[in-house]
Amino acid sequence: MTVTNDESAQYLIRTVSKRSGVKSDLVRAWERRYQAVTPTRTSGGHRVYTDQDIARLKLLNQATSNGHSISQIAQFSLDDLKHLLKDETLSTSQSPNDLLPSTINKVHLAEDYSDKCYAAVLAFDAQKLESHFENAIVELGAESFIEHLLSPLLNKIGERWKTGELRPVHEHMTSSVIRSLTYILRNNNPCPENAPRMIVSTPIGQLHELGALLAAIMAELCGWQVTYLGANLPAEEIAAAVKYTNACALTLSISFATDDHIVAKELRRLKKLIGNNVSLIVGGRAAGHFQPVLNEVGVMKIQSYTHFKQLLNQLATEYYASDNKNQP
Amino acid sequence: MTVTNDESAQYLIRTVSKRSGVKSDLVRAWERRYQAVTPTRTSGGHRVYTDQDIARLKLLNQATSNGHSISQIAQFSLDDLKHLLKDETLSTSQSPNDLLPSTINKVHLAEDYSDKCYAAVLAFDAQKLESHFENAIVELGAESFIEHLLSPLLNKIGERWKTGELRPVHEHMTSSVIRSLTYILRNNNPCPENAPRMIVSTPIGQLHELGALLAAIMAELCGWQVTYLGANLPAEEIAAAVKYTNACALTLSISFATDDHIVAKELRRLKKLIGNNVSLIVGGRAAGHFQPVLNEVGVMKIQSYTHFKQLLNQLATEYYASDNKNQP
DNA sequence: CATTTTTTGTCAATGTTTTGTAAAGGTTTG
DNA sequence: CAAACCTTTACAAAACATTGACAAAAAATG
Known part of the structure; x- marks a missing residue:
């Protein structure tokens, strides 16, 4: 339909x-x-x-x-x-179940969709996955779609990937579908010309981009002007993007815990390159694994879905405040 | 400011x-x-x-x-x-063509857009880039957009990347924008249910995905059901995707010439994993660099834009022919 | 069953709105 | 200065609106 x-x-x-x-x-x-x-x-x-x-x-x-x-x-x-x-x-048809979607219903509805989407991921059916997503966006609205469907779904995929139920390709396929969906989501709420800018990526060695994608989508919905760079970029490149766009925030997703020191090194270099005027935000399943470095470098760590949302709004407010000062 | x-x-x-x-x-x-x-x-x-x-x-x-x-x-x-x-x-397929879309004009127009798009890439302005793309698709149509704008643009980006005028981030940003555009392009021509399936990716070590993206878009426009996996995947993963989707073709993009033997090894493994019933297609700026392996493994190498298109149509025809035999 | 009444789709007459095109006369551009 | 623009005004064909009427079909009634 x-x-x-x-x-x-x-x-x-x-x-x-x-x-x-x-x-x-x-x-x-x-x-x-x-x-x-x-x-x-x-x-x-x-x-x-x-x-x-x-x-x-x-x-x-x-x-x-x-x-x-x-x-x-x-x-x-x-x-x-x-x-x-x-x-x-059809004389005798199925159960007529299309009725009013109340707020309480929405969560249930989202779970329903979530199951269907996960099934599509498992079956490696990109078309069906995209179709489910599209319907869900219409039915739930972008807000609920992200909070109650996308966010839990990506968590689930992350878990199942660790247990071996899913392979890396599953994640790649899912990323691909979600990336093309950003177009719909973005066009639902065009952001103002002077919105604060943000770069989203993952540091080198971090190949999983689902978390970063989620962050990018959320930021866009909160009125940020997001430039999404994809996964696995060295500090210099990310920093260059920050410079080019004059971004005031940088969000990285770290979902894989490694024992080498690459992530730590990259974070330190990044901080040096972007300076103190750019907010450095880190999220992802494995962010906690690098807690010492995060503290050392002075990173804002995303605690939860709502925490990130608050953070986004707070930073945006600060940005607009300082922007007005500079622009009398 | x-x-x-x-x-x-x-x-x-x-x-x-x-x-x-x-x-x-x-x-x-x-x-x-x-x-x-x-x-x-x-x-x-x-x-x-x-x-x-x-x-x-x-x-x-x-x-x-x-x-x-x-x-x-x-x-x-x-x-x-x-x-x-x-x-x-979708409902009424009859469209009396509007005025003067002369092919000669289109090429010139596309060049014009191409320059603007390249300027946006150079300025690292994702929003403007997307806006130019959107307008170009409307004016040129998907077909011309790909042939006369996207394809040359990506070539140019590839060249400029080598000379150092562009950095890797530029390419990442561009990929990101194009990826979200696939949504528009795809919805312009929905493909039939029983269309031949194709997997598109790049082998491990190949981080540039622009070529792969172009291939994916082209295949979709030629009526294929494409599953795009992104860049940098090991042979096992790609092969798994082929199995899952029952794809009859696999297209890889190789745009960076390396002297190690990774690409060669991956190609050999891939061939072994997917067997002889799946067409293995390889394109990209650096594909020629691996010519010996391509010959050894039995790969179809993309010679040009039109060559790939012919290849796509030919394979599709073969697919439908054999499909009808198996499904009387 | 025959006769009325009601329902329903279609038309016609007459006036208004929408919309593409054009002419007249002045201004800007190169 | 000629070509291309601008604004205003006008005009006519196509598409709509309203009102009222009419006949076939369906339903009700005697």
Whole structure:
């Protein structure tokens, strides 16, 4: 099914007629006699319809040619109409479970989607995974999608990867799908021109990018202007990106605990390169493993989903405050 | 404060009219009556348009000739317009081609965009880069976009990287932007359920993914069901993905010439793991460097843009032929 | 079953709005 | 100075709206 959630799309009667299969005259008659649809009007009086109206007329058309009297069903809700037709075509159908998504329901719904997504990951079915994600974004909204679906899902993938149930390719495939999704998420809330800038990456040796992706998406949703660099970059490169973009924050994800000293060395170098005016944030499953270095370098460590969100908002506030001072 | 001097290129109405296909008079009428575009003015009062305006007008033109009333859609955002047209081309595939998309013009136009995109890469401006890409896709169409803009651009980036004008981060940033664009490109032509499947990646040690991305996009546009895995994967992982997805082809990009034997070893292992029924395709700037191994293993080497396209179509044809035999 | 009444899709007549195009006359640009 | 722009005003075809009517089909009634 297509993603037609907005009511931004509006149509005049001829388009509606073409799409629904109901002649213009009849559309007007149904409105006049039974208020089957109640379009708004232009200032000049022309009728303006929504996607929902079209869907409605389509169903009404089907129902009438199925023997129902228009006067009886004209005021039915979309759901009622669907049921009507379902019951006819399949006489005894499945359980009708599409009803109101309350806030409490959302968590449950997200879990539901999460299971489906994990199954798609396990089956290595990128198409299905993307499809589930798309639907989930529409149904849950970007906010809930990230908090209740994406975040737990990535955790689960991280765990299962350690137990061997998943292979590295699974993670790569998932990263790939999520990366292409950033396009939808970003376009849901365009950020202001003067938003604070952030670089997101993972240090050299850290090949897992799921955590970094999550961080990037979250930051974008919190109104940051994020430049995502992918995984496995040396300190010099990351620092260069910070310079180029004039970023005021840098977020790294560390999800794999190594015993060599690469991460520590990279962090120290990074700090030296970017200086004290750029906030250095580190998250990821294995961040705790490097606690001594984090303390030494002066890193903000992400404690949890909500903690990161608070951090983002706090830093943004500080940024706007100092920005106003410099810009009288 | 940073220099936020956007709108690098500006056009007068005649150019806009030619490129968008909307007559000058009409462009002005749309502006006067519905504020469809809001160009700036020269000191003398002439209208000055941006690339975005052109993309916008092009989409509006398409939408109106598709039955939408201009007054209703004039103020839609670029994204809304894209959705509008996407939903329509899915239901009614007949589209009477609009005016003058002469091939010669397109090449020139693509070069123009290519320069702008490269400038954005050099300036490390991900947002501008994405914006240019989006406009270019609208104006050129996916096909031309890839052939005349993306492909040359990536070559240029590869070259400049070697000379040191660009750093690795530039490439990472560009990859990131292109990856999120795959979403638009993919949704322009949904592939059939039973399309042949392909895995795209780069072997271990090969960190540059631009070539692989290009290959993935091209294959998708040729009707393949592509699973893109990103860069730097060991043979076992890639082979596992091939097994999981039941892919009939595997494309690798090799853009960096190394003197160690890793690539050779990986290729040999891969061939052993995937067997003879899966086509192994290799492309990339440095593919020639490993010619002996390619011959030994039996690899199809990509010679050029058009060669790869032919290869894709040929393999797809073979796939469908053998598929029909097995599935009577 | 025959006759009325109601429902429903379609049309016609007449007036208004929308929308692409164009002409007239002045200004800017190169 | 010519070509390209600008603004204003106008115009006509296409698309809409409203009202009212009509006949076939369906339902109700006797």
